[in-house]
Amino acid sequence: MIEVQHLSKRYGPFTAVDDVSFRAESGEILGFLGPNGAGKTTTMRIITGYMPASEGTAIVAGHDVFAQPIEAKRKTGYLPETPPLYPDMTVREYLTFVAKIKGVRKDIKGRVDEVMKKTWVADMADRHCGKLSKGYKQRVGLGQALIHNPEVLVLDEPTAGLDPKQIIETRQLIRALAGNHTIVLSTHILPEVSQTCQKVVIINKGKVVAIDTPDALTQRLSGAVTMYLQASGPVDDMHRALQNIAGVVRVNVADRKDDSGMFEVDTEKGADVRRELATTIVRGGWGLLELRPVRASLEDIFLSLTTAETATSEPAAAEEQEVAGA
């Protein structure tokens, strides 16, 4: 279990993390989503006890990371953005060393073998860490985080730099681990969140923009549903008729052929106009070929959540800066 409350981190006048609160239950995978520089890494570093926060508390597996750092760290496994490997150690030596400093006391050798098997690095056990490929490095890094079987796993961009096959495998591994561990993972790749996480925290410029399940987030934005409609008949007549329906905001002709058209119908939030759309087409004597809602993808949500603000406020600021610069 991880509980973060009103966490802030300031470097002089710069605020990297601003009043961030969230909670991950045991066995849950929480996705930390945000563009580069949003404060993901800083938040994770605070949770793992790498650096203290300026304000707020973080409780990991029942221990406050500031008041009881050693206890909290004993229950946390952390994979930083670059796997913290010693290039001159072999994988086995490295994991053995990590097991020792993470407080594994019994059967270190057995534990190392188990973790190497779990993260598919056993075939490289006696290779130096510095000579591994990026994918292997990442997996050894993951093994390092798992070695003391921690309650909480914090993974900073665990799939960055892997090839597609490795990404799929790593995600599978993370999902498989979820039952026994609470996992926080950060990413700026959206499909990763919908595929692996039960909860998403979207963070931008140090602030939490949204916390929800991937499905609910999709729903929330798809409150204003876009309908996809394909019908046969004179395109312009159909276009006009559709626009006159109450609850329809805008009709966009996506594609037109001689005798049929494809429309994107933006509707008001909460209004279900499917019935009206269908009857309008049928009453006009045209042929309804297809009608379905277009779900806003997480990608859209992400973009709208993180760029909505910038779209309105940023250009003005940028212009001012340019003027000042000139």
Add this chain to the structure above:
Amino acid sequence: MRNITAIAQRELNSYFSSPIGYVLVGFFALLFGYFFYAALFFFEQQSMQAGMNPTQAMNINQMLVGPTFMNTTVIMLLVFPLITMRTYSEEKRSGTIELLLTSPVTDFEIILGKFAGAMLLYAAMLSVTLIHMAVLFAFGNPEWKPIATGYLGLLLMGGCFLSLGLFISSLTKNQIVAAMATFAVFLLLWIINWLSGAVGPTGQAIMQHLSITEHFDDFSKGIIDTKHVVYYLSFIAFGLFLTMKSVDSERWRG
């Protein structure tokens, strides 16, 4: 304690899993051997003259072992920055510092582990010189006690350099910067008493006291003066304390 051992062991292994450890020990042995041979040659000439003039007393400890130990401090001055430069800088550069600082070990355990690792490497370097001492015992009759105190002095003095080097390494990511700064500070501490004439009697006493090599003389003569032991130990403790503060402040600054 287990954490300290694990970290010290890793530090020591890291020296010997790369050429660094072998190069350091090897060239240290070469230089020490040269100093030893030069002192031996000088001693031989002196004793020939003494043979003609029996009133002059010959002491192998004072004339051979003592000067060789003093010369060894020159090697330390040059070599130690190379030992300590990577201790923290390398971890910061490669990101492994994140592993250490997020592990259930205290900063102090990490620092002690690193210090112990460097001390062990230094001890390995010194242990090579035992061969030369064995030669002395085989062909002459030196006293073992001044030799033992000499080694104790060398270890303590090396500890000072290493703890200071550790601190300087903790300040930067750049190994060259760490090495150069360490070398400069070592050298200043070594020759700080050169200016003692210019600063009045009180300043002179302070400078004499600060000079690292001043405290070594008595050890090479076979004297264990608590004054010097306290100086070296407090110097080591101060260096480790500064390192701890530096690591701690690094945390806050990120």
